[in-house]
Amino acid sequence: MDSVESQVYIIIFSTLFLGGIMSTFVISMVFIHRQRQAQNQQKLDHIKSEHEKTLLNIENEIQQETLTHIGRELHDNIGQLLSLAKLNFGSIKPEKQEEGKNILSQAIQEVRGLSKQLNLDWVESxxxxxxxxxxxxxxxxxxxxxxxxxxxxxxxxxxxxxxxxxxxxxxxxxxxxxxxxxxxxxxxxxxxxxxxxxxxxxxxxxxxxxxxxxxxxxxxxxxxxxxxxxxxxxxxxxxxxxxxxxxxxxx
Structure with missing residues (x-):
């Protein structure tokens, strides 16, 4: 009888021991999985943050490039058109006056075109x-x-x-x-x-x-x-x- 009881105790103890090991293993796996999930989420958040930061820097650089271009156009192109229009308006000849109006209209169109570039709406279109x-x-x-x-x-x-x-x-x-x-x-x-x-x-x-x-x-x-x-x-x-x-x- 003692032998049978001993075997029963051994079986119960072994079962409890193995159950404890399995429980510990499952809990460890769940903990590791959650840790990895947290790490992956941190990586995703970092990637998203870097992506947004990169896009913001790019938008700023494009705007700076656009402003530099507008500055050159105002000085080199539109400035010359306005000077040329002024010279034509200074003449008493009707044909020169008409030419001055045409040049002024061209300058206005150029300014309107440049104004559209002051924001990034042009990127969409x-x-x-x-x-x-x-x-x-x-x-x-x-x-x-x-x-x-x-x-x-x-x-x-x-x-x-x-x-x-x-x-x-x-x-x-x-x-x-x-x-x-x-x-x-x-x-x-x-x-x-x-x-x-x-x-x-x-x-x-x-x-x-x-x-x-x-x-x-x-x-x-x-x-x-x-x-x-x-x-x-x-x-x-x-x-x-x-x-x-x-x-x-x-x-």
Whole structure:
């Protein structure tokens, strides 16, 4: 009888012991799962915060770029139109007076066009294709270099965050080419390669050794900005043979 009781006690103890181990294991797994959930939520909150911060910085930079452009236009273009109108109005000839009115009307249209750029509403109404075409036309009109646009697709109905990032990255890439590359030709290609939409920004300028680590943060910032929208940024350059920037768009 003692032997039977001992076996029963052993079985009960073993059952309780195993139950305790299983309970401890389950509680530990639940605790670990909740910890991971909390960590993942923190990561998501951080990513969201960084994304919003990046977009805010980009909006500010685009506004600054726009104000700089408006300042140049007011001085170089509209200022000259108003001076020319004044000269024509100073004449007693009817044809000069009429020409002055036409020039003044042109200046008013230019001012209205610039006023629309003072906020970011224009971002909503313009496609990336239109924006790229406008940027290249501005560059070519300055006489700085020749420009070409080749597009296999139209980028329309992009989410605002993707559009803002693309606009700023393209702006900065073109600015860098103008400032540092001294190219004879700037070319932008919008192509579908292996099922991925890409924007290629090419120049035939000075180029540089892209294998050497740069002291600046410009290229790194552009790469990080493309990553915030799920895209990619790749740069290749050869001394004396120009630079190519490849922007891979998010799916």
């Amino acid at each position: 313009i496609s990336i294709n239109e924006f790229v075409a406008q940027q290249l036309t501005k560059i070519q009109n300055t006489g700085f270099c020749e420009t070409t646009l080749e597009a296999e697709f139209d980028l329309v109905d992009l989410p605002k965050d993707q559009k803002l990032v693309l606009i700023r990255v393209i702006q900065e890439s073109l600015n860098n080419a103008i400032k540092h590359a001294s190219p004879d030709h700037l070319k932008i290609e919008m192509r579908s390669i292996d099922g991925k939409r890409q924007i290629l920004i090419k120049d035939d300028g000075k180029g540089f050794d892209s294998t050497q680590k740069s002291n600046g943060s410009g290229m790194y910032n552009l790469k990080k900005r493309m990553e915030t929208i799920g895209g990619g940024f790749d740069l290749t350059s050869v001394v004396g043979k120009g630079t190519e920037i490849n922007l891979t768009l998010p799916n």
